[in-house]
Every structure is written in C-alpha cells, then in structure tokens.
Amino acid sequence: MGKGTVFCLVVALALLLLLPHNALAQTAAPPAPTPAPAPAPAPVYVNLTDLLSVAGPFHTFLGYLQSTNVIATFQNQANNSRDGITIFAPSDDAFSSLTSPSLSNLTQDQLRSVCLFHALPKYYSLADFKSLSQSSPVATYAGGQYTLNFTYTFGLVRISSGWTNTKITSSVHATDPVAIYELDRVLLPEAIYGTNIPPAAAPAPSPNTTPAADAPATKSNSTISSTTGSKPSAAATLTVASSRGISIALIAAVLCTFVALV
Ligand SMILES: *[C@@H]1O[C@H](CO)[C@@H](O)[C@H](O)[C@H]1NC(C)=O
Ligand SMILES: *[C@@H]1O[C@H](CO)[C@@H](O)[C@H](O)[C@H]1NC(C)=O
Ligand SMILES: *[C@@H]1O[C@H](CO)[C@@H](O)[C@H](O)[C@H]1NC(C)=O
Ligand SMILES: *[C@@H]1O[C@H](CO)[C@@H](O)[C@H](O)[C@H]1NC(C)=O
Ligand SMILES: *[C@@H]1O[C@H](CO)[C@@H](O)[C@H](O)[C@H]1NC(C)=O
Numbered sequence: 610m611g612k613g614t615v616f617c618l619v620v621a622l623a624l625l626l627l628l629p630h631n632a633l634a635q636t637a638a639p640p641a642p643t644p645a646p647a648p649a650p651a652p653v654y655v656n657l658t659d660l661l662s663v664a665g666p667f668h669t670f671l672g673y674l675q676s677t678n679v680i681a682t683f684q685n686q687a688n689n690s691r692d693g694i695t696i697f698a699p700s701d702d703a704f705s706s707l708t709s710p711s712l713s714n715l716t717q718d719q720l721r722s723v724c725l726f727h728a729l730p731k732y733y734s735l736a737d738f739k740s741l742s743q744s745s746p747v748a749t750y751a752g753g754q755y756t757l758n759f760t761y762t763f764g765l766v767r768i769s770s771g772w773t774n775t776k777i778t779s780s781v782h783a784t785d786p787v788a789i790y791e792l793d794r795v796l797l798p799e800a801i802y803g804t805n806i807p808p809a810a811a812p813a814p815s816p817n818t819t820p821a822a823d824a825p826a827t828k829s830n831s832t833i834s835s836t837t838g839s840k841p842s843a844a845a846t847l848t849v850a851s852s853r854g855i856s857i858a859l860i861a862a863v864l865c866t867f868v869a870l871v
Contacts, residue, residue, distance in 0.1 A: 655786075655787040658675075661674070665781070667701065673724055677717065677724050679725055683696060687787050690786070693732030693785055693787060694787055695733045696787075698781065699791075700778075704795055707795050722755060722800070723751075725752075726770075728749060729750060732785045735764070742761040742766075746758050754799070757769065757770055758770075765777075770797055772797035773794050773797050774794075777791070778791050778793050779791045
C-alpha cells in the first residue's frame, strides 16, 4: 500500500467518524421495545344505587331505574364489562318540568327503553365527547333507533334527542368504568315519540352562539395546513444531514480507490 492509499483511508475513516452521531445511531438502533402492558387492576366496585341516591337529587330517575329493573342492567355493566358505562341522570326538577309529551302514557317496555336511552354502554370522560361528537348519531344502551347527537364546544357537551336539547350540567362521577353526568332535562327519544317534533320542543340555537362555535373550526383548517407546510420536522432535517454525511464518505472512498489504483 502506497502512502497516498493510507492517507486516503485515514481521511475516509475520519469523515465516517465525523458523521452526525444520530445518523449512525438512527440506522443501528433497533426499534424501542414496547413495554409489557401492566396487569389490569382489579375493577373497583361502584354502587350505582348508592351514588344516585346521595347525589342530584335523582330520586325520580332512580325510581324509574328500579321499577323497570334497568338499574340491575346498568350495575351489571359497571361490574362486569371492560367498556364500562356512561349514565345521563336527569334531576328531579327535570322530571317535574316535563309536561307534554310526558312519560305517563308509556307502557312498561317503553319506560324501560327511555331509561336505557339515558346511558351509553361505554365509559366516556367529558373530554371523550369531543371525538364522540364526530360520530353522531350515537347508539345508546337502548340500541336500534334510540340515538343521541352530541356536540362539544370548549368543554361544553350538548345533547340532542330531537325532542330534547340539553347539556351536561355537572359531572357526578367520572372514574373509569363509571361516568354519571347530570342533565336538567329528560331525554325523549324519537323512536317512541316520533319525528314530528313541534317547533316549541326543539328551539333553534340562538344566533349569537352558532357563528362563534363555527368560526374557530374554519380558521384552524387553514392555520394547520400553513404551519405544517412551512416548517420541516426534526426527523426530516436529520435525514437530510445524515444522507449528506454518507455522500461525503462515499466520495472519499471512491477517491481513495482511484488513488490506490494510480
Ligand atoms: C348499594 O347501595 C344501596 C344504597 O346505599 C344499598 O342499599 C345496597 O345494599 C348497596 N349494594 C351493595 C351490593 O353494596
Ligand atoms: C356488582 O358487584 C357487587 C360487589 O361485588 C355485588 O354485590 C353485586 O351483586 C353486583 N351486581 C351485579 C348486578 O352484578
Ligand atoms: C295520554 O294519551 C292520550 C291519548 O292517547 C292523550 O290524549 C293524553 O294527552 C296523553 N297524556 C299525556 C300526559 O301525554
Ligand atoms: C343527528 O345527527 C345526524 C347526522 O349529523 C342528523 O342526520 C340527525 O338529524 C341529527 N338528529 C338530531 C335529533 O339532531
Ligand atoms: C380545509 O381543508 C380541506 C383539506 O384539508 C380543503 O379541501 C378545504 O378546501 C379546506 N377548507 C378551507 C375553508 O380552508
């Protein structure tokens, strides 16, 4: 080996060592191992009857849940399902302010459906309603046509059954697997009362709030696309740096081979 060859090999080696540390580490490092899932903690028993009898007051709602035995269905879901349960509990005032249509003409089966209509067979935190609102209409525990629509605006959760437009007024309990949220209206399903809703039952949202709720969504569309378009990510910068380093090393290697041959 000539002097030139040795010199060139040294230069190539030095260039390789000068490569950004991350560029080499990135290709060599195996993907980070996913941590083993922690064993599921024993489910906490939440006594729904107990919760509903001390909060609220929800005596009327609890009375209906007990007379239809829906309370056992809900408790069983809370006890034994992985999904948990979300219950919308109308206050006693909500039932006393219910005039027409009312629950008084309903059969026992319909009452049972109305009770089931006040729950979702899954635990949802208040924040979860943001994504849930994207999938309206949402099936309730009553199944079939018994659906609810949700909208989420700056933490406020609005609920619509067609006949009833209301909102979550407070969170009574929200620890996986049980969520109980208070409502100041009883949810009346279209599946029982029909879709011929008198205008008085479903007042149009006030013109003051609707544009305000729509405006940020329209703005963010353009804001997001312009920021992602102009700012390259750290990963992209790294790729550019490492490929540049590798090119320099390759050029050096080719030069060395050439010098060695000469
Ligand atoms: C649940 O709470 C109710 C009301 O406090 C009580 O009567 C009932 O015994 C409790 N059930 C269990 C299984 O602890
Ligand atoms: C729920 O669990 C409690 C406590 O383990 C039990 O006493 C109660 O009978 C269960 N209820 C249902 C409906 O599964
Ligand atoms: C019960 O039904 C009857 C006829 O089906 C109706 O006239 C009456 O207004 C209903 N009562 C209530 C409280 O909805
Ligand atoms: C619920 O949302 C669906 C889809 O956006 C819509 O077609 C339906 O009319 C809504 N129902 C009510 C009661 O707001
Ligand atoms: C919102 O973004 C979509 C695609 O991301 C685009 O087609 C649409 O024109 C945008 N709307 C506005 C108002 O910028």
